[in-house]
Amino acid sequence: MLQKRSSGGHVIVFVFFLLFPLIILPQSLIPDPWADGKFFIMLATALFFATQIKLSDFKTPFFLLIIVQLILYSISCIISSQESFIYLFGLNNREDGIIYNTTLSIFVMGIYSYFLRNKINEQNIYLPLTIVFSMEFIYFVLRLYNIDIVALFLTGGGRFPDFVGTFGNYGIFAYFTILCYIIFLVKFFTGDRRFIAPLFLSVLIIVFTYNRTIIASFLLANIVFVVFYNKKWWFLLAIAALVAILVPVRNFFPANNNLSTGNRSIVSSSTLQTRLAYWGMALDIAQKTPFQPLLGLGNTGMILGQIRYIDTERIARAYLLEENINEELVDWEKKPSESGIEALGVLYITTKTASGQNLTRFFKYNTDRAHNFFLDKTVAGGLVYAIILSIIIFYPIVYFRRLKHDLLYLVYFLWTVATFAFYMFWFPFLQTEPIFMIVVAIGWAKMQKTKEARIHLLDSTGNQKIASEGPQNE
Numbered sequence: 001m002l003q004k005r006s007s008g009g010h011v012i013v014f015v016f017f018l019l020f021p022l023i024i025l026p027q028s029l030i031p032d033p034w035a036d037g038k039f040f041i042m043l044a045t046a047l048f049f050a051t052q053i054k055l056s057d058f059k060t061p062f063f064l065l066i067i068v069q070l071i072l073y074s075i076s077c078i079i080s081s082q083e084s085f086i087y088l089f090g091l092n093n094r095e096d097g098i099i100y101n102t103t104l105s106i107f108v109m110g111i112y113s114y115f116l117r118n119k120i121n122e123q124n125i126y127l128p129l130t131i132v133f134s135m136e137f138i139y140f141v142l143r144l145y146n147i148d149i150v151a152l153f154l155t156g157g158g159r160f161p162d163f164v165g166t167f168g169n170y171g172i173f174a175y176f177t178i179l180c181y182i183i184f185l186v187k188f189f190t191g192d193r194r195f196i197a198p199l200f201l202s203v204l205i206i207v208f209t210y211n212r213t214i215i216a217s218f219l220l221a222n223i224v225f226v227v228f229y230n231k232k233w234w235f236l237l238a239i240a241a242l243v244a245i246l247v248p249v250r251n252f253f254p255a256n257n258n259l260s261t262g263n264r265s266i267v268s269s270s271t272l273q274t275r276l277a278y279w280g281m282a283l284d285i286a287q288k289t290p291f292q293p294l295l296g297l298g299n300t301g302m303i304l305g306q307i308r309y310i311d312t313e314r315i316a317r318a319y320l321l322e323e324n325i326n327e328e329l330v331d332w333e334k335k336p337s338e339s340g341i342e343a344l345g346v347l348y349i350t351t352k353t354a355s356g357q358n359l360t361r362f363f364k365y366n367t368d369r370a371h372n373f374f375l376d377k378t379v380a381g382g383l384v385y386a387i388i389l390s391i392i393i394f395y396p397i398v399y400f401r402r403l404k405h406d407l408l409y410l411v412y413f414l415w416t417v418a419t420f421a422f423y424m425f426w427f428p429f430l431q432t433e434p435i436f437m438i439v440v441a442i443g444w445a446k447m448q449k450t451k452e453a454r455i456h457l458l459d460s461t462g463n464q465k466i467a468s469e470g471p472q473n474e
Contacts, residue, residue: 009052009114010124013438016045018128020435021176022135024166026154032093033154034168035430039095042434043103049110057113062444065392070105072385074098077298079291083341087298091343092368095430096299107434111441116448122408125439126183130198133180136165136173137201140208163209167431174209175422176432177202178217182414185225186407203239212271213425217418224417229404275371275425277318278302281310282370286378293383300343301379303365307334307345316349319363327351330358373423393419396443402450412443 023037030036057063077087077098090097140163142149148159150166162170181202188195206218226234285305286292297304306315316332330350337344347363370376377386394416396409403409419436428436 009049009118010121012045012048013121014124014128016041016438017125017435018131021129021132021431022166024150024154024168032095034166035093035095038431038434039100039103042107042430046103046107046110049114050106052110052114052117054113057109057116060112060448062112062392062441062448063109065388066105066109069381069385069388069392070101072295072388073101073298073381076291076296076301076381076385079295080298080304081300081343083343086300086341086343091300091303092366094299094368098299100430104434104437108437108441111438112445115442115445120408120442120445125408125411126187129180129183130195133177133198133202136176137205139165140205144208163205167429169429169431170209171211171213171426172429172431174206174211174214175217175419175426175429176435177205177209178214178221178418178422179415179432179435181206181218182221182418183411185221186410186414189225189230190407213422216424217421220421221414221418225414228400229410274318274322277314277321278367278370279372279375281306281314281318282372282375282379285309286375286383289379289382291382292378296378296380296382296385299380300368302368302370302376303343303345305379306365306367307342312347315347319347319349319367320351322367325351327353327359331360369427371425371427373427376427392444393440396440396447399447399450403446406446408439409443409446412439412446415439416443 020038020041023041025033025037058067081087086097088097088099089095090100139149143159143163146159150164151158151160163173164170165173165176167173167176181199184195184199184202188199206214222239282302282305285297285302288309289295289297289301289305312332312334313329316329320327320329328351330352331348332350333348335346335348336342337346343365345365347365348360349363350358350360353359370379374386374390377389381389397413397416399409400413404413415436
């Protein structure tokens, strides 16, 4: 089948990559200014690309995996939650319910189908993300000098306590920067020297966000690029190794005293201790969930698991550790929500202060993630669901040797490597997950085209007669 270029689809891709990262809406209009606008852009894009899906696509491994994971997740949500609004839309503005996951599934299936039959114009990805990064960098520079244009737009004044960009969280902002950095890296070291400036500026943001997980992603992406792509760029490893040393340059800027990044230490072990505590809880929850490994506890699984299966003292100690409260634990008590919704239960923790007085604090179960992709997905949808999602994200990597000189595939490869490091300690967010999943879908499409090209080659040489209706490689 001849490859064609559909201008409509490519325009939609360009517009998506341009608008999706940037859109934020005033909080007076919607509950979540960071995610709601992005969801509606993803929904509109999904509806367009859904028209590109053919019945034959449902026989492909990619479609089968997407559909099975969605079924497992949806069943887990429905059987575990007492409130339809929560399992449909999510809790605490997470927007991680069945509605979001169905939309994301249609979104990536449509993208896959479209690029299976159309040539991929890489500029429709690189150019809008470069424009977006430039705008985020302007915000970043202004924020260094205590001018927060995003807070001004959303609230009419004030400042957010960190570099949040148009994403609402410093970690998500830094992760988006890593994705842009990889594009600039690939473009620059494959001959496009115009990307030297954004490449350098993205490193500055990575340094200033002061996040160890992002630095790990940065290191790993550079190491993999040098080892598997071009060893002559070994000095990238040296640059990556110096990132942690360069971090103190943040102290030369006046905004440092007004940023929560200023209170984080690159060598502190408290965050890791908290992560280990929640990982242990997630493992226990998964082991005690009745329908594992086929089903989990749904999108509020980590909360429900704490309420149902985890010792209250253990939860109390983990919460105090996360809040950096170094006081003696005296008493703890779980209480159900007055609304009767199990996931809205509360926790009362009493500690002895330095003055010797008892102080009781009220906690909601806000720790709704284990901060590890595989554990979170296992708790939410079951072990089988977590394995399927891992296959969807990582399987196209096996075609690296055949596609390593395809620049967009190289971007997918390095994005996946960096995301692996990020997901070890974080989890997917609506603000960035669709961006990443577009390139995952394109990776699967390129892999499928490579398979089809081999089949046609075998057929044309007469070595093996295999019928195929799939598209040829680009």
